[in-house]
Amino acid sequence: MKLEAWDNLNNPSVEEISFRIADSDGLVLRDVVNFPNPFQNETNFTFQLLGSDVGTEIEIKIYTITGRLIKAFDNLIPLSDGYNYDYPWDGRDDDGDVVANGVYIYKLIIRNNSEQMEVIEKLVVLR
Numbered sequence: 001m002k003l004e005a006w007d008n009l010n011n012p013s014v015e016e017i018s019f020r021i022a023d024s025d026g027l028v029l030r031d032v033v034n035f036p037n038p039f040q041n042e043t044n045f046t047f048q049l050l051g052s053d054v055g056t057e058i059e060i061k062i063y064t065i066t067g068r069l070i071k072a073f074d075n076l077i078p079l080s081d082g083y084n085y086d087y088p089w090d091g092r093d094d095d096g097d098v099v100a101n102g103v104y105i106y107k108l109i110i111r112n113n114s115e116q117m118e119v120i121e122k123l124v125v126l127r
Contacts, residue, residue, distance in 0.1 A: 027051045029110050029117045034089075038124035045087040047108060047119075059109040060087060062123075070099060091125055101125050 003015045028050040034043045045060055058076040063069055070093040093099055103124055110117045 027056070027110055027112060027115045027117055029108070029119060031083075032108050032119040032121055034106065034121070034123050038126035039091070040125075040127050042088055042090050043123060044085060045089065045106070045108065046083070046085040048083050049110060050081060056110065056112045058087075059107075059111070060089075061107045061109070062089070063105045063107070065103050065105065067105075070094065070104075099125055101127055 001017045003017060005013050007013070028048075030048050030050075032045075032047040034045050036043060049056070056077070058073075060071075060073040060076065061069060062071040071089065072094065073087065073089075076087060091099055103122055106121055106123055108119045108121075
């Protein structure tokens with residue numbers, strides 16, 4: 001949105017404002033990232049969640065670039081409606097082995113009783 005205004009001496013002022021409008025009746029998932037990326041020993045998954053309720057569940061699944069599932073975090077509970085940041089991963093697969101250097105894909109899934117949202121992103125392990 002662009003806002004233009006003039007004072008009493010007809011001096012113009014122009015300001016540009018950007019914002020997002022979201023339907024407050026449903027889930028909104030945005031700003032999904034992991035930090036640091038690339039990482040050596042540990043990374044944290046972060047995201048913004050709006051419109052969540054008590055029944056909201058979170059899953060994080062990590063895949064190799066060829067699509068093999070190596071790590072799954074199931075039945076996580078969001079910390080709060082808004083910015084969430086405390087979902088760490090130590091770079092180990094479900095067997096407890098340290099994963100190799102490389103590019104991996106992760107899928108963050110948000111689900112409540114009536115809706116499901118997924119975001120797919122990349123992360124890099126670099127030791």
